[in-house]
Amino acid sequence: MSLRILLTDFHRVGGGQVEYVLSLAEQLRAAGHEPAIAARADSRLAAECRERELRLYDAFYFSRGMRPLEFWKDLRRASRLLRSDVIDLVHVNGSQDHWVFALARWRTRSRIPIVRTRHNTYRVRKNVTNRILNRSLTTRTITVCQWVKEHRLIGPVFEGHPIDVIHNGVDLEHFVEVTPDETVRAEFSLPDDAVVIGVVARLVKEKGHRYLVEALAELARRGHHRVHALLIGEGTEGAELLRLAGELGVVDRLTFTGFRSDVRRLVSACDLGVLPSIGCDTSSIALKEMMAMKKPVVTTDHGGLPEIVDHGVDGFVVPAGNGLALADAIERFLTDTELSRRLGEAAREKVESVFTREGAFAATLESYRHALESSSSVSSWAGSAADAH
Numbered sequence: 001m002s003l004r005i006l007l008t009d010f011h012r013v014g015g016g017q018v019e020y021v022l023s024l025a026e027q028l029r030a031a032g033h034e035p036a037i038a039a040r041a042d043s044r045l046a047a048e049c050r051e052r053e054l055r056l057y058d059a060f061y062f063s064r065g066m067r068p069l070e071f072w073k074d075l076r077r078a079s080r081l082l083r084s085d086v087i088d089l090v091h092v093n094g095s096q097d098h099w100v101f102a103l104a105r106w107r108t109r110s111r112i113p114i115v116r117t118r119h120n121t122y123r124v125r126k127n128v129t130n131r132i133l134n135r136s137l138t139t140r141t142i143t144v145c146q147w148v149k150e151h152r153l154i155g156p157v158f159e160g161h162p163i164d165v166i167h168n169g170v171d172l173e174h175f176v177e178v179t180p181d182e183t184v185r186a187e188f189s190l191p192d193d194a195v196v197i198g199v200v201a202r203l204v205k206e207k208g209h210r211y212l213v214e215a216l217a218e219l220a221r222r223g224h225h226r227v228h229a230l231l232i233g234e235g236t237e238g239a240e241l242l243r244l245a246g247e248l249g250v251v252d253r254l255t256f257t258g259f260r261s262d263v264r265r266l267v268s269a270c271d272l273g274v275l276p277s278i279g280c281d282t283s284s285i286a287l288k289e290m291m292a293m294k295k296p297v298v299t300t301d302h303g304g305l306p307e308i309v310d311h312g313v314d315g316f317v318v319p320a321g322n323g324l325a326l327a328d329a330i331e332r333f334l335t336d337t338e339l340s341r342r343l344g345e346a347a348r349e350k351v352e353s354v355f356t357r358e359g360a361f362a363a364t365l366e367s368y369r370h371a372l373e374s375s376s377s378v379s380s381w382a383g384s385a386a387d388a389h
């Protein structure tokens with residue numbers, strides 16, 4: 001049975017959450033379902049939907065803060081969609097779109113189920129409104145790591161509410177070990193003998209780039225002058241990172257690429273991957289993609305990141321917000337090529353066994369099945385998840 005799934009997201013820029021929505025939509029389409037996406041017209045998600053010819057509803061604002069007129073317009077649009085008999089299930093991915101469609105569901109008395117994926121480690125306030133939102137207006141919740149379920153979705157706000165843990169998956173056919181693209185170093189004027197650290201993350205405080213800058217300065221102090229960081233992503237912290245790098249004397253060790261659609265090509269030219277997050281991160285797709293390419297990786301102990309990397313087995317895990325510890329871990333890779341090779345191989349094996357895109361998709365379909373059964377909005381759903389394969 002073909003399902004009509006509406007996926008929603010409020011972000012304007014790119015990132016792991018946007019890639020999650022796009023990947024899921026493409027998998028649904030490939031499996032014979034009918035996905036559609038609700039997004040801001042000026043968002044990168046909307047632009048990608050147009051490029052990939054995915055069905056798109058782009059008249060939504062999904063605004064942050066108190067913007068009652070925009071919220072009311074969004075609520076009316078969502079209500080019309082729920083009444084139009086073109087959707088079997090709504091899968092929301094952020095607070096703004098969650099509130100819009102949850103209240104539209106209440107307003108229209110719709111039986112269409114709402115599934116929410118929680119992609120970050122932010123606290124959920126234990127108030128009455130959140131209790132109503134999650135226990136009464138939301139059918140089912142997905143978290144992308146166990147840590148969030150155990151540390152954030154507890155107490156009266158989620159009491160008795162069904163929660164599924166589904167780690168993000170990687171496209172193993174696309175993200176594989178490949179010969180480094182030699183043109184990358186030329187494009188960014190990187191020295192031929194540079195040891196290149198790749199960081200694929202939005203330039204925001206939560207991603208902890210400043211601690212990598214501190215680590216670069218510490219490594220230079222220890223005599224490692226060939227280390228260079230390639231920062232892949234866009235965001236608001238670029239100027240502050242440059243200021244800090246200038247203060248620490250490592251401006252020439254940083255390269256900002258901005259948003260890129262050729263991430264695999266850039267990562268291929270990196271010697272190791274780092275994700276120095278201090279907040280937000282749960283189940284980083286970018287980290288898993290670097291692991292799938294057999295890159296040795298260093299990450300922090302924030303949120304669900306230790307669920308991805310086993311310290312000393314397939315990478316290193318260091319305390320969040322500690323530039324010195326980050327430098328120590330990077331230095332081990334710099335001075336032990338066999339260790340780098342062995343942990344890179346183990347990283348690929350971990351992704352192959354635990355974090356496949358196919359496994360995550362099957363688990364998501366199963367979550368949809370439970371949501372639809374509990375809402376009784378698609379009476380013939382039973383067994384269709386298996387049929388979709």
